[in-house]
Amino acid sequence: MIQMNRLMLRYPTGKTALSGMTMNIEKGRFAYLTGESGAGKSSLLRCLYGGVRPSSGQLTVQGVDVRTASDGQIRKLRRDIGIIFQDHRLLFSRTVFENVALPLRVQGWKPDRLVARAEKVLEFVGLKDRLWSFPEALSGGEQQRVAIARAMSTKPPLILADEPTGNLDVDTARNVMDYLMELNHQGSTVIMATHDLHLLDTHPGDIFRLHAGALAEELHLVSGNRRRLSGGANDVPEI
Ligand SMILES: Nc1ncnc2c1ncn2[C@@H]1O[C@H](COP(=O)(O)OP(=O)(O)O)[C@@H](O)[C@H]1O
Numbered sequence: 028m029i030q031m032n033r034l035m036l037r038y039p040t041g042k043t044a045l046s047g048m049t050m051n052i053e054k055g056r057f058a059y060l061t062g063e064s065g066a067g068k069s070s071l072l073r074c075l076y077g078g079v080r081p082s083s084g085q086l087t088v089q090g091v092d093v094r095t096a097s098d099g100q101i102r103k104l105r106r107d108i109g110i111i112f113q114d115h116r117l118l119f120s121r122t123v124f125e126n127v128a129l130p131l132r133v134q135g136w137k138p139d140r141l142v143a144r145a146e147k148v149l150e151f152v153g154l155k156d157r158l159w160s161f162p163e164a165l166s167g168g169e170q171q172r173v174a175i176a177r178a179m180s181t182k183p184p185l186i187l188a189d190e191p192t193g194n195l196d197v198d199t200a201r202n203v204m205d206y207l208m209e210l211n212h213q214g215s216t217v218i219m220a221t222h223d224l225h226l227l228d229t230h231p232g233d234i235f236r237l238h239a240g241a242l243a244e245e246l247h248l249v250s251g252n253r254r255r256l257s258g259g260a261n262d263v264p265e266i
């Protein structure tokens with residue numbers, strides 16, 4: 028689903044955020060991006076949805092060459108991607124229903140299908156009874172579940188999440204993870220940047236540890252068993 032070769036990203040400020048990142052993420056995986064603050068996790072996610080264009084190297088997402096694609100091709104690619112941010116970025120002046128319906132409206136869904144779909148995804152995250160609430164009236168975990176519902180509403184094959192549990196306590200974070208894992212089991216590829224490595228005990232996946240803009244280590248966790256693929260000297264990845 029994602030192929031990357033010696034990907035570089037230099038911001039207009041002159042800062043090099045990605046300094047030769049090479050990795051592949053297969054369709055259907057649950058992939059964590061870990062690594063110190065400033066390692067390049069958010070920058071990499073930004074490249075994956077075409078929010079910034081890489082400076083050099085190769086990046087293919089869903090068959091689209093993100094470096095050379097036209098703006099129209101990037102817009103089309105984005106329709107296949109659901110994005111979840113740490114601060115969820117819900118619209119506080121709109122109801123829960125309207126927040127979730129927005130991506131569907133953008134895609135021109137007809138009203139009856141749109142309502143049914145919004146209800147279905149809110150039911151999935153356990154918030155069907157909060158349809159007409161405003162985000163303000165929800166807890167942090169519930170707000171993040173609305174963000175998940177919004178990201179999944181258009182059935183995107185790829186979900187990107189940037190520290191989605193960063194503002195949540197451990198139990199709430201695990202609950203949010205349950206929904207992301209379930210989406211993955213239902214077929215979406217999920218790529219999530221996180222500091223919360225303790226989540227990996229209950230929610231294993233592929234770990235890509237970034238350091239200073241490059242891939243430092245790759246591990247594949249299956250049901251708690253850790254299988255080292257490359258790099259590093261310890262059994263447990265460093266934060
Ligand atoms: N919009 C930006 N403009 C300039 N530099 C940036 C921008 N965003 C991030 N950076 C820099 O790029 C590096 C990687 O940042 P980031 O991708 O946010 O890392 P992480 O998400 O792993 O903390 C950092 O040094 C950061 O200061």
Ligand SMILES: [Mg+2]
Pocket residue numbers: 068069070189220
């Ligand atoms: Mg970040």
